[in-house]
Amino acid sequence: MGELEDLRRRVAELEQRLHTVQTQAETVEREAALQMARALDLNARLSVILSLSAALPNSRDVDTVVRLIIRETATLFPGTSATHFFLVDHERNTLVLRASDKPNMLITHPMQGLAGKAILSPRAMLLVGPELELALNDLEPEHLAELRHSMREWPPQSALIAPLRVDSQRFGAIVLYGGVHAHLYHPRDIPFIQALADLAAVSIDELNQRTRAAALQRDLALTQSLHAEAEARLNTAQAQLLQSAKLAAVGELSASVAHEINNPLYAARNSLYLVEQDLAADDPQRAFLTIAQQELGRIARIITRMRDFYRPTRAELASTSINVLLRETLELVQTHLRHSHINAVTELGSDIPAIIAHADQLRQVFLNIILNACDAMPDGGDLRVRTRMLQARHEAPTTIEIDICDTGAGIPPEHLPHLFEPFYTTKTHGTGLGLAISAHIISQHNGRILVESEVCQGSTFSILLPTNLST
């Protein structure tokens, strides 16, 4: 009996142990299945991350990156009820929702709520319970209402947030709201959202850099072409100036030579005339006299042509507005004025009539005098350009007065009488022709140039042009 009892007890014991072992085996089996499921899950997630990291560098714009990320979050994080992708608008200091898993949703709000928290956090975070509630309540009521309206599940049970940052630069945030079937995110999800955010951040940063580089490249090309254009224009202008200065010098020279020849020519021709008076009509020498007279006549004609070369012909004369010419000239030198810190003021009379004149030559005169004024003000100053009508008496002819005043160094009295002489200059690099040519041009227009100057006070060049020009 005792033996039977003993056997029964042992059987029960063994059954008991078998049961325990069975339970243990089940537990181990469940655990193995769980681990297997996790491994599969991890594998799936890793392959998503890998395919993203392969696809993102080929994306051509930020929107494509954002769309790819949004699409993959559904695979990576099951139970997600909403995915929000924010980018910072640095100018307005706000967050702009660039994409979500719902189309046509647009949220803009200051750095508040989960996105605000995400952008400020150093790394990805999991928010649950009171922490999540607190972050949501951080939003302005209208923003909260907007958010609530946009979500299927409310309130969210948990959330994953991650900043988009490269080095110390923050430019956005990813926010995932969990909540479908009361699903809770797990701390295991944090490295994945971090990886996703980092991938997105690097891609967007690279795209931004590329855009910026392209813009810089464009700017550079534009600047270069503008520079080349300006240089070409400057070269042309300089060549023209040089050419006209040379021409003027040649003209000045030929005019003075022509004038100097007139006296001897006059004496020689009329000497022959006086000799001719005393010569008998049939004198054989008369033939030579005639030749000499004809040849001197030829010289006279050559001299006249030479002298006329320097004078504007009638064809070049046209109706000209002095005010328009002055404005054009000032526009021509405005960069120069700005660089020299010269403040130009114009007082152009409204009653200045158009005159018959050689516009290019007058422009050269104004340019000469204005540039001289600039040279007299190396440390900046005021340039005043004024036009007005003058009339001595009621019936007298009218004159246009053009005053160009500077507040520069002034002209020492000993230089004043020589100002308009050719090749007279006080500048190191001056040709001494500018004012000589100017005076010549103005006198060709029957006008006059007057100078008033006081050392250390400034100079005023006044050009007087009659309105009834006849050259």
Add this chain to the structure above:
Amino acid sequence: MPPWQIQICDDDPAAALITQRGLQTLLGENYTVTVASSPNAAWLACAHGNVDLLIVDPGAGSGSASALVRAMHAFRPTTPILVLTAYDTPGLRTKMRDLGVSYYAAKPIDLKELLPIVLAALQTVPMPNAFPSRMSVYH
């Protein structure tokens, strides 16, 4: 003393001599033509003599010649002035006209063309083209 007195003011000796000898030859003994080599000398002659016509070349620097013309207008307003210049420009023409000069000729003018201008000036007869609008060209 011949009835007509012509005073020339020209600093170019050869030109002055030709004007003097030429006019003297063409006008004959009823005229006395004299030369002054500077505006100052010309002014002395005009101020102290009975000059009937002043022929003046303002030269390259027309300053002192202009002063002579101004002085003549102030003190000898009835004496006509003929400007005979080698330095003809529209500017000079305007200037001389503004100074009240009525007769103007540009060198190298022929004596036979100068003569009628001189005669007109002596009789103070206004000439239609005493101021040529273009410089005279010798043909």
